[in-house]
Amino acid sequence: MPNAIKETQGLDLGPMKAIIDQIERLLKTLDEQGGTMPVIEKNVKAMSCYVNVLKFGISDLAELGR
Amino acid sequence: MINPNKHYWNPLLETAPPETLLAIELKNLGKLIEYAKAHSVFYQKKYQGIQAGDIQGLEDVRRLPLVDKEDLRQAQEGRPPFPYGELLGVDLKDVTHFRQTSGTTGRPVYVPESFESWQWRIEIWCHILWMAGFRESDRVFVPFGYNVYVAFWEGHYAAEKLGCEVVPGGALDTRGRISKMMEIKATALLNTPTYGLHLAEEVSKMGLDPRTIGIKRIQCAGEPLPQATRQRLEQLWGAEVYDHIGGTEPCAWAAMCGERKGLHIMEPFFLVEILDMETLSREVDPGELGVAVVTPLGRHSFPLIRFNTQDVVRRGEDGCPCGRTSKRIAEVTGRSDDLRKIRGVLFTPVTVEEIVRREFQEIVEYEIVVERQGIMDEITLKLEPQEELGVEALKELTGRISERLKTKTNLRFRIEAVAPGSLPRYTLKSKRFKDLRR
Numbered sequence: 001m002p003n004a005i006k007e008t009q010g011l012d013l014g015p016m017k018a019i020i021d022q023i024e025r026l027l028k029t030l031d032e033q034g035g036t037m038p039v040i041e042k043n044v045k046a047m048s049c050y051v052n053v054l055k056f057g058i059s060d061l062a063e064l065g066r
Numbered sequence: 067m068i069n070p071n072k073h074y075w076n077p078l079l080e081t082a083p084p085e086t087l088l089a090i091e092l093k094n095l096g097k098l099i100e101y102a103k104a105h106s107v108f109y110q111k112k113y114q115g116i117q118a119g120d121i122q123g124l125e126d127v128r129r130l131p132l133v134d135k136e137d138l139r140q141a142q143e144g145r146p147p148f149p150y151g152e153l154l155g156v157d158l159k160d161v162t163h164f165r166q167t168s169g170t171t172g173r174p175v176y177v178p179e180s181f182e183s184w185q186w187r188i189e190i191w192c193h194i195l196w197m198a199g200f201r202e203s204d205r206v207f208v209p210f211g212y213n214v215y216v217a218f219w220e221g222h223y224a225a226e227k228l229g230c231e232v233v234p235g236g237a238l239d240t241r242g243r244i245s246k247m248m249e250i251k252a253t254a255l256l257n258t259p260t261y262g263l264h265l266a267e268e269v270s271k272m273g274l275d276p277r278t279i280g281i282k283r284i285q286c287a288g289e290p291l292p293q294a295t296r297q298r299l300e301q302l303w304g305a306e307v308y309d310h311i312g313g314t315e316p317c318a319w320a321a322m323c324g325e326r327k328g329l330h331i332m333e334p335f336f337l338v339e340i341l342d343m344e345t346l347s348r349e350v351d352p353g354e355l356g357v358a359v360v361t362p363l364g365r366h367s368f369p370l371i372r373f374n375t376q377d378v379v380r381r382g383e384d385g386c387p388c389g390r391t392s393k394r395i396a397e398v399t400g401r402s403d404d405l406r407k408i409r410g411v412l413f414t415p416v417t418v419e420e421i422v423r424r425e426f427q428e429i430v431e432y433e434i435v436v437e438r439q440g441i442m443d444e445i446t447l448k449l450e451p452q453e454e455l456g457v458e459a460l461k462e463l464t465g466r467i468s469e470r471l472k473t474k475t476n477l478r479f480r481i482e483a484v485a486p487g488s489l490p491r492y493t494l495k496s497k498r499f500k501d502l503r504r
Binding site: 011013045046048049050052053056057058060061063064 | 076078079082086089090093094181182184185186189334335364
């Protein structure tokens with residue numbers, strides 16, 4: 001078990017954080033392009049909430065320099 | 067070697083060093099304070115003069131004011147916007163989930179969740195269910211109508227997110243639920259401890275053994291789960307039974323791993339302080355009892371900072387064979403508002419539950435009633451024995467339990483045996499303790 005944990009703890013989280021940030025930016029762009037269409041607005045909003053969960057689980061650690 | 071990516075829901079957080087978890091918690095507490103002051107009237111008033119930047123360590127956290135359930139009620143009573151009042155931290159139009167407390171200790175508190183806050187709660191439940199071994203291959207049966215109570219909704223949505231198949235069993239009676247469980251070959255249950263016992267009792271009455279039905283794991287919610295009751299459920303169902311602790315206001319903030327010894331605090335989603343019961347100002351040491359003060363760090367619609375849960379817990383030792391690094395709770399011993407003085411003796415109903423479930427399997431159901439008779443407090447244990455118990459065995463049982471209760475609680479109970487099936491069977495919160503003195 002300790003080896004397995006070390007393996008995970010050694011991951012570079014920077015690239016994952018960058019992808020999460022990129023998804024967030026893409027969602028904003030999609031929202032702007034969708035104008036007032038509910039299908040875009042509501043689905044983008046829902047997806048942003050899942051991105052928020054990823055930020056809590058991954059980006060927070062990455063920001064601490066892990 | 068265990069594959070950490072399958073053993074943990076988020077191995078990065080679950081095995082992070084404790085100092086990393088604390089650093090994330092303090093950073094997110096600062097963000098939460100800023101957010102709450104900007105968006106919630108309650109915190110604009112309560113946090114005047116407090117800045118997020120003031121919080122550098124746990125000693126600074128201790129200087130922040132505590133919030134309790136009565137504060138929440140007052141912030142909602144007659145204050146706009148209806149019904150959430152001054153606590154609301156988002157626009158009313160962004161609230162997507164209405165929840166409320168059960169009202170066991172007074173007027174219910176209404177809890178708003180935006181879709182974002184709701185997903186944050188679901189994520190925590192994903193951790194809880196994953197830790198309890200729920201996987202894509204599980205068919206999860208939930209034998210309730212969940213109404214406005216939060217835990218089973220959270221469990222339902224989280225199980226779906228894990229990829230389990232979820233079967234709600236609300237609009238059925240108990241036997242109908244048992245038939246449905248068998249018909250669909252359910253492998254897991256989400257239920258209250260009380261209802262888990264009742265279901266097993268009914269299965270047995272149908273001439274079946276609950277252990278043969280195929281349930282492999284049970285996640286309990288909605289009520290305290292003393293270790294003796296948990297073990298009894300495991301024995302009855304032949305399944306792994308898992309506990310967690312939480313509430314409608316703060317969400318579920320600690321849960322059991324596969325070791326099933328104590329609970330892991332869900333760090334870094336929560337900053338949890340276990341404080342001495344007298345002054346609520348000192349973090350207790352491992353092995354000591356304390357009151358849990360909980361700050362959920364990722365919810366905007368209902369910001370809570372230093373919420374006094376009134377849950378009394380014993381702080382656990384750090385470290386667990388499962389490899390998780392979060393702080394631990396050895397056991398949940400009850401609620402500070404459940405503590406009663408009877409004839410000058412401090413009493414908590416959990417003590418009786420421990421004795422009944424651990425030592426008296428002949429007792430199917432029970433109820434404790436406290437009354438004032440003249441100037442004296444009287445405490446009665448109504449017990450419902452197994453149907454097959456004979457007169458002599460019942461006499462022996464009442465004598466034996468009377469002695470055990472006297473030894474354990476320093477109180478002399480009046481023991482009253484009642485007819486089988488006469489005490490209520492609860493599905494959600496059980497009410498086995500009735501203090502009629504007030």
